[in-house]
Amino acid sequence: MxxxxxxxxxxxxxxxxxxxxxxxxxxxxxxxxxxxxxxxxxxxxxxxxxxxxxxxxxxxxxxxxxxxxxxxxxxxxxxxxxxxxxxxxEVTGWTLYASYKQQGRDIESEFHSYADTHWSEAEYWRYIAHHSGIAYSEENMEKLREWEHTQFSHGLHREKDQQYYEMIGKYHQFNYGWDDFRLQYPIEITHAEMTSQYIVSTNRYHYESRRNASNDAYKAATTGTTIALVNHILSxxxxxxxxxxxxxxxxxxxxxxxxxxxxxxxxxxxxxxxx
Structure with a gap:
């Protein structure tokens, strides 16, 4: 009452x-x-x-x-x-999201193109063939993939998806695919040697820096959505x-x-x- x-x-x-x-x-x-x-x-x-x-x-x-x-x-x-x-x-949150999301996509397209230019899948399989003793040919690709899986922690994806582009810059086993690496080191270099010496070629380093920049932009875009979500609750x-x-x-x-x-x-x- x-x-x-x-x-x-x-x-x-x-x-x-x-x-x-x-x-x-x-x-x-x-x-x-x-x-x-x-x-x-x-x-x-x-x-x-x-x-x-x-x-x-x-x-x-x-x-x-x-x-x-x-x-x-x-x-x-x-x-x-x-x-x-x-x-x-609200407008600020979604503006940040849209801006950084587009920035992430642009940098992603950039480093994909860079990898397609400077990293060779054929040269990588030729390196695997040399160390496995299996001849590099189309007929032997499944055998080469099986050997790769037994010797390394990661296997190269068949499709050029997100994991494909992440692995070639992140792990030493894919070093030989980079063009400037092949100019400095012979095909005989082992994975153990690359890992112990932490060998990273200039092109691979640049590639990883651009991939990280893309990831940072995507994270910033996520921050924008978080701001918007919290704003909905508080409002x-x-x-x-x-x-x-x-x-x-x-x-x-x-x-x-x-x-x-x-x-x-x-x-x-x-x-x-x-x-």
């Missing part, structure tokens, strides 16, 4: 000396008056001339609105600066609270009350608040 407290503030508005003046005062336009209903969540504000005043807002509706589009719940509660702030964060909670505050303001009214003082009708300013 809501309790209302009428506080007479000792501010004398004016004296009404005659009955006809009192009647005129009472018939004049009234200031807004809060009207309460026992129905839960229903409170309306009306004025003496019958003009409909702003209604209370639904905090749950505001929460849902901002959960879908940050700032919309605050706009619904007429909190325009809050609405603008949450909407701006939804804030919208519900802002709507609650909006309703609290509607539950407080100021009006003129006729009061007899010293035998004469006087107008007193009355604050009416509910909680």
């Amino acid at each position: 809501k309790f209302c407290l009428a506080l007479l503030i000792s501010v004398l508005i004016g004296s009404v000396a005659f009955a006809e003046d009192w009647q005129a005062f009472m018939l004049s336009d009234a200031l807004p008056v809060v009207t309460l209903s026992n129905e839960q969540g229903v409170v309306s504000v009306s004025s003496g001339d019958g003009e409909k005043e702003p209604q209370m807002k639904n905090p749950k509706a505001a929460l849902f609105m901002s959960a879908v589009l940050p700032g919309s719940g605050q706009l619904y509660a007429k909190s325009y600066w809050r609405a603008a702030a949450f909407f701006l964060v 939804a909670v804030d919208a519900a609270w802002t709507t609650h505050l909006y309703n609290r303001r509607l539950q407080t009214s100021v009006r003129l009350e006729p009061v007899y003082f010293a035998g004469e009708p006087q107008a007193f300013l009355t604050l009416r608040t509910c909680w």
Whole structure:
């Protein structure tokens, strides 16, 4: 149940000396008056001339609105600066996502093209053939792949997928496929020697740096979506609270009350608040 407290503030508005003046005062336009209903969540504000005043807002509706589009719940509660702030964060988050996502794709296309130019799959299989003792030919490819799997921790993918481009730059076993590596080291170099000496050719190093740059851009894009997600949650909670505050303001009214003082009708300013 809501309790209302009428506080007479000792501010004398004016004296009404005659009955006809009192009647005129009472018939004049009234200031807004809060009207309460026992129905839960229903409170309306009306004025003496019958003009409909702003209604209370639904905090749950505001929460849902901002959960879908940050700032919309605050706009619904007429909190325009809050609405603008949450909407701006939303735009910023998705702008970061789109920008870094495209940057990641551009760099990815760049290092794919670089690998296709400077890394040779045929030379890699020729290296495998030399160390396995299996002749390098189309007919022996399955045998070469089987030997590769028994000797190394990774096997080159048949398709040029994401793992294909990751492995050729990440692991030493694929060193011989890089063109500048073949210019510096003979085919007889073993995987153990490459690993122990941590041999990385210039082209392979550049390739890995560009692949890492692409991954960093994708991570930054993910940060953008995280910002947007957190913004949805915070905006939804804030919208519900802002709507609650909006309703609290509607539950407080100021009006003129006729009061007899010293035998004469006087107008007193009355604050009416509910909680």
